[in-house]
Amino acid sequence: xxxxxxxxxxxxxxxxxxxxxxxxxxxxxxxxxxxxxxxxxxxxxxxxxxxxxxxxxxxxxxxxxxxxxxxxxxxxxxxxxxxxxxxxxxxxxxxxxxxxxxxxxxxxxxxxxxxxxxxxxxxxxxxxxxxxxxxxxxxxxxxxxxxxxxxxxxxxxxxxxxxxxxxxxxxxxxxxxxxxxxxxxxxxxxxxxxxxxxxxxxxxxxxxxxxxxxxxxxxxxxxxxxxxxxxxxxxxxxxxxxxxxxxxxxxxxxxxxxxxxxxxxxxxxxxxxxxxxxxxxxxxxxx
Numbered sequence: 040x041x042x043x044x045x046x047x048x049x050x051x052x053x054x055x056x057x058x059x060x061x062x063x064x065x066x067x068x069x070x071x072x073x074x075x076x077x078x079x080x081x082x083x084x085x086x087x088x089x090x091x092x093x094x095x096x097x098x099x100x101x102x103x104x105x106x107x108x109x110x111x112x113x114x115x116x117x118x119x120x121x122x123x124x125x126x127x128x129x130x131x132x133x134x135x136x137x138x139x140x141x142x143x144x145x146x147x148x149x150x151x152x153x154x155x156x157x158x159x160x161x162x163x164x165x166x167x168x169x170x171x172x173x174x175x176x177x178x179x180x181x182x183x184x185x186x187x188x189x190x191x192x193x194x195x196x197x198x199x200x201x202x203x204x205x206x207x208x209x210x211x212x213x214x215x216x217x218x219x220x221x222x223x224x225x226x227x228x229x230x231x232x233x234x235x236x237x238x239x240x241x242x243x244x245x246x247x248x249x250x251x252x253x254x255x256x257x258x259x260x261x262x263x264x265x266x267x268x269x270x271x272x273x274x275x276x277x278x279x280x281x282x283x284x285x286x287x288x289x290x291x292x293x294x295x296x297x298x299x300x301x302x303x304x305x306x307x308x309x310x311x312x313x314x315x316x317x318x319x320x321x322x323x324x325x326x
Contacts, residue, residue, distance in 0.1 A: 044310055048318035051258055051286060055147055060285060061255050062144055063273070064154040064161070065262025068312065072160065073136050081135050083156055084263065092125050105266050111228040122226050130158045131218035137163075140260065140312055143319065151251060153212045153276060155262065155269070157226075159219050161211060167193050171204055173245060174223050175214040177230035185237040186245060189220055196220035201245050210248065214272060231268050238275035249279070256285035259305065260312055264289075264296045274303065288312060 054060030066084040073080050082091040085106040089098055092106075092113060102109040110122050138160050144152060145164035154161045162172070172189040179185070188204060189196040196219070214234075216224035225234045237243045244252075257277050264270055264287075277284060284304040289296060290311050300307050 044308065044314070045318065047286065047306070047308055048310075048315060049322075051315070052319055052322055054256055055149060055258070058150045059254075059256060059281075061151050061153060061252070061257050062149065063257050063259050063262060063277070064140075064152070064156060065259065065269070066156060067261030067263065068140055068154075069138065069156060069158065069160070070261065070312075071136075072138050072158075074133055075136050076134070081133075081158065082129060083158070085266070091129060092122070105268065107226065107228045107231050107268055110226040110230075114227045114229070119227070123222055123224060126157055126216075126224050126226065127218050127222050131222070135160065139316060143316060149209060151210045151212070151248075151255070153214065153257075155213075155215050155272065157213070157216050157218075157224055159217060162217065162219060165191070165209070165211060168209070169193050169205075170209045170211055171199075172196060172217075172220075173210065173212040173214075173248070174221075175216055175225050175234060175243065176223050177225050177234040183242055184245075185234055185243040187221070187223065188245060201247065204245070204247055206247055206251070210251070212248070212276075214243075214276060231271075235268075235271045235275065238272065243275070252277075253279045254281045255279075256281045256283070257305065258285055259287035259289070260315075262287065262289075264299050265293060270299055277303065280304070288315060 051060060069081050069083040082088045088106045089103055089109040097103055098109050102112050114122050141160045141164045170191050172191060174187045176185045176187060188199050190199045225231060234243060257280060282304055283306060286306045286308050287300050288308050288310050290309050292307055297307060
C-alpha cells in the first residue's frame with residue numbers, strides 16, 4: 040500500500056474512533072454478499088436491481104439507465120405495491136450471507152452511520168445493541184416529515200417521536216428505506232423527486248441529526264456517483280460537513296465522479312473496502 044494511502048487510512052481510522060467521521064455506505068458495500076442457498080449475489084447496484092426486478096431480463100435501454108427509472112415504469116404498469124413486494128422479497132425474505140464490512144462497522148461503536156442500501160445487514164449487525172433507526176419516506180400523507188424514527192432496545196423496534204430520541208444511542212440512518220420494522224422505500228423516480236425536494240427543504244432529516252452532523256467528515260464506502268439521484272441525496276445528507284469534507288474510497292472513479300467529489304470537498308482514495316479493512320486489522324497488531 041502506498042505511504043500516502045496508509046497515512047490517509049490512519050486519519051480515517053482515527054476519525055472513526057473519535058466519532059468525527061461518518062461512514063456512508065453505497066451499493067458496492069454489499070459486494071461479496073450472497074444467498075448461501077444459491078450462490079446468487081445480492082442485488083444492490085442499479086443494474087443488478089433492474090435485472091432482479093424484471094426476472095433476470097434486461098429492460099429497454101432507456102429504463103436500464105437507472106433503477107429509479109425502471110421502478111417508475113413498473114409502478115406505472117403494476118402499481119407501487121409491486122415495487123415494494125419486490126424489495127421485500129429481495130431484502131426481507133431472502134437470507135443473505137454476513138458481510139465483513141458491516142460486522143466491522145458494528146464493532147466500532149460509531150455514533151452515526153448512513154446506509155443508502157435497502158437491505159438489513161447493518162441492522163442485523165446492530166442486533167443486541169440499543170440504537171435509533173431513521174428510515175426515509177416518500178409520498179406519505181399526514182406528516183410534514185419524510186422520515187420515521189424507531190427505537191431499538193436491542194431486540195425489537197418501536198416507533199418514537201423526535202422528542203423521545205435518546206441522543207446517547209448510536210444512530211443508523213437508512214435514507215432509501217428498509218423492510219424492517221416496516222416496509223418503506225425510496226425507489227421510483229416519483230419517490231426520489233418527493234424525497235429530495237423535502238431533503239432540500241429540511242424535512243427529511245430529524246432536528247437532532249441536523250445538530251449532530253455539523254462539522255462531521257464522511258467516508259464514502261462503495262458509493263457510485265455517476266447518477267444524479269445518488270449525488271443529490273448525498274449532497275443534502277452531508278450538508279454542514281467539515282472542510283475538507285472527508286474521503287471517498289473509489290478504486291475506479293470516472294472524471295464525472297472526480298469532479299463531483301472535488302465540488303463537495305471529498306478526497307478521492309483509489310482503494311477498496313478490503314484495503315481499509317486490512318489497514319484496520321494491521322492497526323490492531325502489536326508494534
